[in-house]
Amino acid sequence: MTDEDSNVLLLNAQDIHDCTDITGLLDVLARGYRASARTPDKVPARHVIEHPAHQAFSLFMPAVLPESQIMGIKVSSFFPGNSRRGLPAINGAVLLLEPDTGRLQAMLDGSALTALRTAAMSALVTDRLCPLAQPTLAVLGAGVQARAHIRAIAAIRTLRWVRVVARDMDRCRAFALTMSEQIGVPVEAVKSVAQALVDADIVCTTTSHDTSSPLVMAHQLKPGVHINAIGGSTVHACEVDPGLLGQALIHVDDPQAAMRESGEISQALARSLITPTQVMGLEALLQEPALSWVAATSYFRCVGHASQDMLVARHLYAAALERQLGKRCDYLTSSRKNLTQVRGQHAPNGEG
The missing domain is CATH 3.30.1780.10 (ornithine cyclodeaminase, domain 1)
Structure with a gap:
């Protein structure tokens, strides 16, 4: 040496x-x-x-x-x-x-590293659960995780368009312009979550949301959408309507941690909208060769694992x-x- x-x-x-x-x-x-x-x-x-x-x-x-x-x-x-x-x-x-x-x-x-790891996990799961070759993408947030997720999803799919929404509209516009130049795809800054979600095939929530009132409601989403829930860093935070989970395939990177730490999952369990057996790890999903999954609404929560x-x-x-x-x-x-x-x-x- x-x-x-x-x-x-x-x-x-x-x-x-x-x-x-x-x-x-x-x-x-x-x-x-x-x-x-x-x-x-x-x-x-x-x-x-x-x-x-x-x-x-x-x-x-x-x-x-x-x-x-x-x-x-x-x-x-x-x-x-x-x-x-x-x-x-x-x-x-x-x-x-x-x-x-x-x-x-x-x-x-x-x-x-955390942003890269989280976005890569989202892309890995999205690749298995979103069968569309040219999907549309909605991103909530305009920070480090939002940037990493747009890059990662653009690396596995040919995106038709991306919509981004954030609290600060000026920052959101600047972010959208930068990302559009980086990935070569139209990235539009919009004023509301509802606008961002219209006709979105993939949704990534990357916010610092910290309350139990969801940002994304089930009625705002098209059937068959895939959601990567990333932000909302405490068990009290809900980025996504827990009611949606009862209608979706639920995958997580760590089932035990997700049931303790995810606001959407813990609320859905507490309200008996889902059972623990519906909170699935990635073992079957990541089998090689990949299984053929039926197109359905799907939800992935990445809580992180060392x-x-x-x-x-x-x-x-x-x-x-x-x-x-x-x-x-x-x-x-x-x-x-x-x-x-x-x-x-x-x-x-x-x-x-």
Whole structure:
């Protein structure tokens, strides 16, 4: 191992964007999910620390994936008031560790990785549940997750048009213009959720909604629509009408977590609109070759799972090494050497 190999690789948001291949990432996530069904991963329940004074919370999510030889932890905080300070609402980092030694291999921007992972999971499920080759897309929100979802869905489908709605109309218009230039598809900023949903084949909700009053009502949606529910980060938040779930195929990345943490699912269960057996994981959906699903209204809630973050982190790490992206940091190694030298100078007989 060379000195450079022992350095930590730092990947910021731009590095992550530059080494992202959505198609390749979808294959990695699908294989990883199937592998976890064969060999249970060592993924403890994520630890949540709430910050009531800021109506915020922090997540600590470790994972060891034996079959994939991956180990690491994600630390992520959600502070909704950050927008008033000109800061991102989601901040954090993913630490990727060498499974044979425990050595820190890489540190990746947590916000960028989370957006990419979430959008990739949505695209993976959408690819199986939306049979249309040229669908239309409605997106609620104009932030990091909205951007990542538009890019990811555009990578798996030839979109006819995209409509975006957000609280700030000026920001929404600027966002729509930027996204239209990036994906080469008409992206329109509209003034209401109802306008955005008209004739939409795919809906992505990526908001910071925090109340039990739904943003998306069942009567606003066409039959056979597919919904990726992403925002609404607490169990009290409902982006989508829980009544819709009784009429839809429900898929989640983590059934137990979804029943605890998803506002729509917990409300639908509490009102006996659905049963726990209807909240399905992705095992059958991600079988290879893909099953032929009957076109139907479908709903996917991604609550997030540390195994997904680690799979994405390892994929990005390998891509960054291949493309020589990111920055090497020898600060930890240098500090350790310097500390040894200092101790040697002060210890009697050279003993520290």
